[in-house]
Amino acid sequence: MKNSKLGLNSRLIHAGEFENPLGSATVPIYQTSTFIFENADHGARCFSGEEDGYIYTRIGNPTIHALETLVADLEGGVSGIATSSGMAAVNTLYMALLSKGDHMVSSAAVYGPSRVVMEQHWSRFGVESTYVNTANIDEIKAAFRPNTKLLYVETPANPTMDITDLKACAELAHQHGALLVVDNTFCSPYLQRPLELGADAVFHSMTKFINGHADIVAGMIVARDKALGSKLRSMMVNLGCNMDPHQAYMVIRGVKTLGIRIERSQENAMNIARFLESHPRVAWVKYPGLESHPQHELAKQQMYGFGSMISFELKGGFEAGKVLMNNVGLAILAVSLGGVETLIQHPASMTHSKVSAEAKIKAGITDGLVRYSVGIEDAEDLIADLEQGLAKI
Numbered sequence: 414m415k416n417s418k419l420g421l422n423s424r425l426i427h428a429g430e431f432e433n434p435l436g437s438a439t440v441p442i443y444q445t446s447t448f449i450f451e452n453a454d455h456g457a458r459c460f461s462g463e464e465d466g467y468i469y470t471r472i473g474n475p476t477i478h479a480l481e482t483l484v485a486d487l488e489g490g491v492s493g494i495a496t497s498s499g500m501a502a503v504n505t506l507y508m509a510l511l512s513k514g515d516h517m518v519s520s521a522a523v524y525g526p527s528r529v530v531m532e533q534h535w536s537r538f539g540v541e542s543t544y545v546n547t548a549n550i551d552e553i554k555a556a557f558r559p560n561t562k563l564l565y566v567e568t569p570a571n572p573t574m575d576i577t578d579l580k581a582c583a584e585l586a587h588q589h590g591a592l593l594v595v596d597n598t599f600c601s602p603y604l605q606r607p608l609e610l611g612a613d614a615v616f617h618s619m620t621k622f623i624n625g626h627a628d629i630v631a632g633m634i635v636a637r638d639k640a641l642g643s644k645l646r647s648m649m650v651n652l653g654c655n656m657d658p659h660q661a662y663m664v665i666r667g668v669k670t671l672g673i674r675i676e677r678s679q680e681n682a683m684n685i686a687r688f689l690e691s692h693p694r695v696a697w698v699k700y701p702g703l704e705s706h707p708q709h710e711l712a713k714q715q716m717y718g719f720g721s722m723i724s725f726e727l728k729g730g731f732e733a734g735k736v737l738m739n740n741v742g743l744a745i746l747a748v749s750l751g752g753v754e755t756l757i758q759h760p761a762s763m764t765h766s767k768v769s770a771e772a773k774i775k776a777g778i779t780d781g782l783v784r785y786s787v788g789i790e791d792a793e794d795l796i797a798d799l800e801q802g803l804a805k806i
């Protein structure tokens with residue numbers, strides 16, 4: 414059966430290209446740095462591109478290729494480029510798509526280092542950037558300049574859970590001759606497929622939902638067309654931020670359960686978001702599935718589910734949040750997200766600590782904001798854990 418006819422859960426198990434001469438049931442780890450040529454002419458043909466063939470693992474490897482084609486299939490793109498981490502994917506995109514004198518418009522609320530590396534380092538090479546609230550399309554429009562080459566958005570945004578209208582962004586970017594790149598980490602292709610909405614490329618920190626077990630750091634870019642895919646691959650190869658075959662094997666193993674993990678964790682998240690919203694010590698909760706989320710309607714349109722990331726603030730701000738973080742027992746106090754285990758963290762002093770205080774305020778990353786990544790434990794246990802922690806305030 415053709416993969417395109419299969420549902421997403423079937424494709425999680427069966428999609429991805431892999432030559433399988435020995436008929437192994439799973440993709441084995443080709444733990445090799447280099448590949449043997451049949452003869453000198455064969456080597457030359459592989460290098461010239463006349464013939465497809467593996468040369469060297471930084472350029473390509475069968476285990477990594479299986480994962481690249483799998484995630485590209487899930488996202489509906491043509492070309493997957495695996496990277497050593499999510500940040501390697503971010504920097505590959507910046508370096509491939511922006512040159513001296515170019516300008517990028519991005520979400521004020523993005524993963525801290527994605528912004529910090531642009532403002533503190535890419536700026537040294539003459540790349541300009543403007544950060545706006547991309548949940549407001551007028552702010553994006555106003556930020557565009559003649560030299561804007563890239564619109565880079567994260568939705569839902571880390572950690573504010575603001576939602577950006579991807580269809581409107583794609584139209585706007587293309588009207589200006591710019592590309593739209595979307596960080597789809599918070600959703601995974603199970604819950605959102607930006608290429609369907611007009612994005613040119615999408616990427617992931619696969620450290621999160623795609624791998625899902627908090628045991629691997631990894632990234633993936635998927636391009637809408639071959640030309641862009643080749644440009645990005647060539648940059649990844651030259652930067653040398655390739656994935657390792659063992660890493661690819663681990664992610665292939667993890668991603669198989671993406672669907673059931675997401676279904677379970679987002680069901681938990683809905684229950685927990687409602688619990689938090691009704692709790693007297695909670696000032697506000699941002700979860701796309703709550704009617705009170707400012708872009709709840711947009712979330713229903715462009716996402717296939719509301720996911721399992723929640724941000725909230727307690728009455729009593731940071732001090733109260735600290736008491737909660739120090740007193741939860743089941744939820745783990747750690748950064749990262751999207752795994753089977755529930756995690757809690759404080760963005761202002763942890764994941765977004767390097768973002769300037771002024772930028773944090775503008776982005777809505779308040780000092781009291783607590784981020785909660787819901788896992789697949791029993792919802793009653795997680796709620797009981799939060800309840801006893803909140804009672805300590």
Ligand code: LCS
Pocket residue numbers: 498499500501524527567571596598599617618619620630631632748749750764
């Ligand atoms: N994009 C998003 C939305 C992220 O959340 C992260 C990591 C990255 C990119 C970078 O990926 P990495 O290199 O770590 O694979 N986010 C983290 C977080 O929120 N806590 O710890 C890491």
